[in-house]
Amino acid sequence: MALTDILKDAVELGKAMGVTLRHLRERPVTVEYPRDSVPLYPRFRGRHELRRYENGMERCIGCMLCEAACPTGAIYVEADENDPHNPLSPGERHAKVYEVNLLxxxxxxxxxxxxPTEAIVLGHEFALADYERRDFILTKEELLNPTEPNVIIRPE
Ligand code: SF4
Ligand code: SF4
Structure with a gap:
């Protein structure tokens, strides 16, 4: 190898090391996931949740508008009449079956x-990996917020 080639390589190596050294002082742009996580935007759309009112009643009235609006047919709703003595929602009906197919x-x-009642919302959960296909179909029980504490994930 000629001396000029060696000098050229040394200059290139020096430039590369310069770039490396310059970036050594910068803060990393990556995080140690899952130990650390990046902040999510408030309007980030992750796993669905079915919300309740403050009194614990289900917001969903089984109207099926979400099912009709879904462009991929991912939602399945079966409505049922509320028992007047023990209603689950403030409307005449509630969702007997509510499923979201995450696939x-x-x-x-x-x-x-x-x-119309802000019952179904997309929350911030994004770690949705699973092993079985059937586990990607979320049931009403899995989607519904617990009664206590009442979880409100979208600001009014
Ligand atoms: S989640 Fe909303 S749109 Fe869907 S069935 Fe319930 S009330 Fe209707
Ligand atoms: S279930 Fe998913 S695809 Fe269907 S409307 Fe909701 S966010 Fe969109």
Whole structure:
């Protein structure tokens, strides 16, 4: 190898080391996930949740508008009449069955836009990996916020 080639390589190596040394002092842009996590935007759309009112009643009235609005057919709702003595929701009906198929969902948010009672919302949970296909179909029990504490994840 000629001396000029060696000098050229040494200059290039020096430039590369210069870039490395310059970036050594900068803060890393990556995080040690899952130990650390990056802050999510308030309007981030993750796993769905079915919300309740402050008194514990279910917001969903089984109107099926979310099912109709979903562009991928990811939502399945079966409505039932409320028992007047023990209603589950303030309306005449409630959702007897409510399912979201996460394998179809594209997280567009159309379901929450369509919902007249703000019952279905897309929360901030994004770690949705699983092993079995059937585990990607979320049932009403899995989607419904607990009675206590009442979880409100979208500001009014
Ligand atoms: S986020 Fe979009 S694709 Fe997913 S269930 Fe709602 S409407 Fe359907
Ligand atoms: S989540 Fe909203 S749009 Fe869907 S069935 Fe319930 S009340 Fe209707």
């Amino acid at each position: 179809r969902c594209i997280f567009c948010g159309d379901c929450e836009e369509a919902c």
